[in-house]
Amino acid sequence: MSLDFAILGFLSYHPSTGYDLKKMFDVSVRHFWPADQSQIYRTLARLTEQGYVEMEKVAQEDRPDRKVYHITQPGLAALVNWLGGPPAMDEPRSAPLVQVFFAGKLSDEEVLAKFEGFAAMMRAILAQYDQVPAQIGPYQQEVASPREHFFWMLTLENGIANMRANLAWAESVIERIKNGQVPQA
Amino acid sequence: MSLDFAILGFLSYHPSTGYDLKKMFDVSVRHFWPADQSQIYRTLARLTEQGYVEMEKVAQEDRPDRKVYHITQPGLAALVNWLGGPPAMDEPRSAPLVQVFFAGKLSDEEVLAKFEGFAAMMRAILAQYDQVPAQIGPYQQEVASPREHFFWMLTLENGIANMRANLAWAESVIERIKNGQVPQA
DNA sequence: CTCCTATATATGTTATATCCTATATTGTAT
DNA sequence: ATACAATATAGGATATAACATATATAGGAG
Numbered sequence: 033m034s035l036d037f038a039i040l041g042f043l044s045y046h047p048s049t050g051y052d053l054k055k056m057f058d059v060s061v062r063h064f065w066p067a068d069q070s071q072i073y074r075t076l077a078r079l080t081e082q083g084y085v086e087m088e089k090v091a092q093e094d095r096p097d098r099k100v101y102h103i104t105q106p107g108l109a110a111l112v113n114w115l116g117g118p119p120a121m122d123e124p125r126s127a128p129l130v131q132v133f134f135a136g137k138l139s140d141e142e143v144l145a146k147f148e149g150f151a152a153m154m155r156a157i158l159a160q161y162d163q164v165p166a167q168i169g170p171y172q173q174e175v176a177s178p179r180e181h182f183f184w185m186l187t188l189e190n191g192i193a194n195m196r197a198n199l200a201w202a203e204s205v206i207e208r209i210k211n212g213q214v215p216q217a
Numbered sequence: 218m219s220l221d222f223a224i225l226g227f228l229s230y231h232p233s234t235g236y237d238l239k240k241m242f243d244v245s246v247r248h249f250w251p252a253d254q255s256q257i258y259r260t261l262a263r264l265t266e267q268g269y270v271e272m273e274k275v276a277q278e279d280r281p282d283r284k285v286y287h288i289t290q291p292g293l294a295a296l297v298n299w300l301g302g303p304p305a306m307d308e309p310r311s312a313p314l315v316q317v318f319f320a321g322k323l324s325d326e327e328v329l330a331k332f333e334g335f336a337a338m339m340r341a342i343l344a345q346y347d348q349v350p351a352q353i354g355p356y357q358q359e360v361a362s363p364r365e366h367f368f369w370m371l372t373l374e375n376g377i378a379n380m381r382a383n384l385a386w387a388e389s390v391i392e393r394i395k396n397g398q399v400p401q402a
Numbered sequence: 403c404t405c406c407t408a409t410a411t412a413t414g415t416t417a418t419a420t421c422c423t424a425t426a427t428t429g430t431a432t
Numbered sequence: 433a434t435a436c437a438a439t440a441t442a443g444g445a446t447a448t449a450a451c452a453t454a455t456a457t458a459g460g461a462g
Contacts, residue, residue: 041319119334120312127305134226136365149304178400180321215363
């Protein structure tokens with residue numbers, strides 16, 4: 033469902049092709065809503081059926097025709113309705129936490145390696161976040177007002193805040209393992 | 218995939234029925250890996266085909282037979298292999314952040330209401346977390362060593378740390394809205 | 403006396419998502 | 433000379449999940 037609205041959101045900035053949308057996804061919302069290329073095309077087809085978007089073929093020499101999608105009035109209404117509606121709730125799914133939950137099965141050495149792996153992953157993600165502003169820079173000028181940009185940056189702030197909390201947690205666990213504060217079986 | 222290992226993990230404590238598993242899920246890992254009842258039964262069927270679990274029918278008077286599943290040697294090996302393997306990575310999906318990303322379409326009043334909704338949700342989740350230790354208490358005695366209990370509590374710690382970071386973020390946004398620090402269109 | 407909850411399992415349908423592959427052409431790098 | 437990346441779209445297969453419903457019985461609340 034959120035994919036539908038994310039696509040409508042991007043189309044509300046300006047008309048785009050599936051290919052364009054994929055690129056925009058990959059530099060912006062991918063960090064909290066990754067989208068497969070084939071999924072974008074299929075969703076575009078469905079949104080067309082629902083009357084939320086319309087398509088115009090733009091012929092090109094040499095390359096396949098571009099199918100440029102634009103949002104319709106009902107589409108814009110649906111988008112604003114969802115945005116202004118109740119806060120979206122989602123069931124969190126975290127495979128890493130499942131590993132932690134049952135990590136008592138492992139030895140202290142294995143657990144230490146696991147948490148050091150987590151910490152490394154989290155640092156890598158924080159490093160990726162650092163590059164986001166530069167990546168969305170081009171789109172910012174082309175597409176967004178300062179107001180829109182502000183909200184884009186809020187999602188980044190949220191990602192950073194969460195990842196820092198996760199890293200601090202992982203580091204505290206590493207400390208406890210090293211200090212022998214983990215109960216033995 | 219994680220559901221498979223979560224089920225194997227619980228069965229590694231002691232044999233259980235699908236019904237038992239559902240109850241254990243709902244008081245423990247639900248906060249980071251919710252599982253549908255029908256999904257548990259289907260996964261149990263698949264794990265049986267794979268030879269990771271085996272089932273024994275226990276006849277009961279008056280009620281349907283219990284199908285008690287226990288983990289096999291290959292199942293335990295697969296579990297430990299996954300736990301000790303590379304850190305599980307998962308693509309995060311956050312519908313609320315999609316709403317934030319496109320929230321520039323809304324008025325300041327609507328945005329304020331939205332973030333106050335978020336903050337209320339987060340406080341409710343933190344309140345739920347407070348009750349988790351009491352909920353898993355019974356299982357703790359019956360099933361887990363202090364070592365296992367330690368790792369259970371680590372997942373709770375992680376949830377609390379993340380949710381506090383989220384709440385601080387939401388509150389800081391609310392402040393900025395109230396102080397007129399949000400750029401206008 | 404009726405309704406709800408608990409115990410216990412299972413299927414059908416739909417939605418969603420992932421992965422792989424196919425098609426077609428141009429430009430760039432090795 | 434050849435391979436790879438970019439532009440552009442799309443379908444098949446598979447996996448996962450969500451939601452509703454079905455079966456069957458006992459016990460307690462109102």
